[in-house]
Amino acid sequence: MEWLNRYRDSGLAAKLTELLKRQEDLGPVRFMEVCGTHTVAICRHGIRQLLPPAITLTSGPGCPVCVTATADIDAFILAAKLDGTIITTFGDLLRVPGSKSTLQEARAEGADIRTVYSTLDALQIARENPDRQVVFPGVGFETTTPTVAAAILTAAAEGIPNFSVISSHKVMPPALHALLADPAIRIDGLICPGHVSIMIGADAYEPFVAQYNTPCVIAGFEPIDILTGVVMLAEQARQKTARVEIAYDRAVARKGNRQAIAVMERVFEPVDAPWRGLAVIPGSGLEIRPQFDRFNARKRFAITVDDAKDPAGCACGDVLKSIKTPADCRLFGTACVPEHxxxxxxxxxxxxxxAYYRYQKT
Ligand code: SF4
Known part of the structure; x- marks a missing residue:
């Protein structure tokens, strides 16, 4: 763990903060941390409070569960209610509200919903229950999707007939295009998502520099990583320049993980997809390719949802677009808390x- 302490060094954090405070000619700037893991780290370590008033950090659409459309949550619940089905899911999906209920409520009503820690667990449940259909709700970005693709390839290779996926997978670059092209949203720089960047590589952000002149810095998740990323963005903003920089070179390369992306692209193809708050973004979703239709639960069980309704009064859509902060939502901390x-x-x-509720309260 000693190496990790370097990225939590309070003395170094103070020096980086001092560097930011000395950038007196920096006008007001608004940097978006795209990734939900960054948002949590920023809140947990009180990084916003360390920054000079000229720099605002705003949260973006990089929480995969949060951007999953209500219609997709409804589809997962419909699958759970099919006779004889086992839903295998990561735990953070259980309490996400659909139009009328949650997977957790469906489980309380008798649906067989099992929490898994990887797609390997889901495959094993399918092997152990050959007379049941095992459905995995596929949620996540380029980080997660290759593992789901690998599970489908494994099921195909082993001839596991009772495993299938409802894909709500998404890719990040089209969503960033949608945000940067929106005149109602001002973003002066991107703290690019670290995990996604490991997969897609730093070069994937060059179009944002070319098309929108937006500085991009890929940062890791420790306080020093994030502060370094903010310093690099601030320097680009002060120089009125834009380029892609890596502040996380212990994990991210220019070309990313081509092998993992190739596995993902073998199984999934791009489709237009709805994002909570961002509407339908062309080419931003991933659907299972037709040659793997037998693993596509939507087709296999004819699951369609036409009448999804987002939770009344919830401003998640605007929060994910950075138009509002969580505290701007009138339900924040009152009707809406982690317990409810x-x-x-x-x-x-x-x-x-x-994250704001747990660590900032504002
Ligand atoms: S605080 Fe508001 S925006 Fe956030 S989840 Fe709750 S209802 Fe939605």
């Missing part, structure tokens, strides 16, 4: 509302 969440941003461990 109204929207997904309060449920997920990477959600902005949950």
């Amino acid at each position: 969440p109204v929207g997904p941003c309060m449920v997920s461990g990477e959600g902005a509302c949950g």
